[in-house]
Amino acid sequence: MPVSLVSDGEGPALPYDSEVHTTAHRRREGGAVAQQIPMVDYLVLGDSPHLVANECTDCGAKFFDRRNACASCGGTSFKKTDIATEGEIRSFTIVKAFMPGADDYVPVVVDLGGTSVRGQLMNTPAEAANIALGQKVRLTTYSIGADTAGTEAINYGFEPVN
Structure with a gap:
């Protein structure tokens, strides 16, 4: 039975949305984190996703x-x-959105300790000046929505290591 997702009031939490508040960010800010389910079977949630x-x-x-x-x-x-949760960007492209209201986004291939992983680069502007091959990134998680019971669907992406 499909789960109906609703907005949490912060707008859409898409991988390419630069305003996405990651789960770790909400924890650091003292925010509540509802029951969570991973979007993919190979994502382990918790204090150290x-x-x-x-x-x-x-x-x-x-x-x-x-x-x-x-x-x-x-x-x-x-x-x-x-x-591993930290690695380097091996490949990326900047996708320019042409639909009104849609944001540009950056799909990446990241080398995490010898394992190639595909995902979205998050929490950085989708501009060539902000992204480079070999750039250090780390795994992060974010909410893609919640059902009416408050259960959040969680996905992963990558963010630059500062």
Whole structure:
């Protein structure tokens, strides 16, 4: 049964919205954090949010989705492994929105300790002067909305390390 999402009064919490208040920001500011559910199965929430991958025990390849066999070596044994929360931008593009009211945004590929992760760059203007290959970033979480019971759906993105 689909969950109907409603605004929390702060406007849309989209990955490219520069005014998004991350979960960590709300905690630092003493704000209440409702019951939360991760948007993807491999996002672990809590005081130290992080991603968890399935690592092939034969070759060490890492995958975020469930696998019956390793795409690299054909192995069938996997273990859960935590992924680093800080890394570097390896690829990015600035997407210019043409719809009125839509913001530009920056999809990125980030190297987190040898694991490539796709996401959105957040909390920085979507301008070339603010983004660079090799730039240090860290994992962050943000609310994408809440249902009428106050349960928040939480996704992840990346923000520059200052």
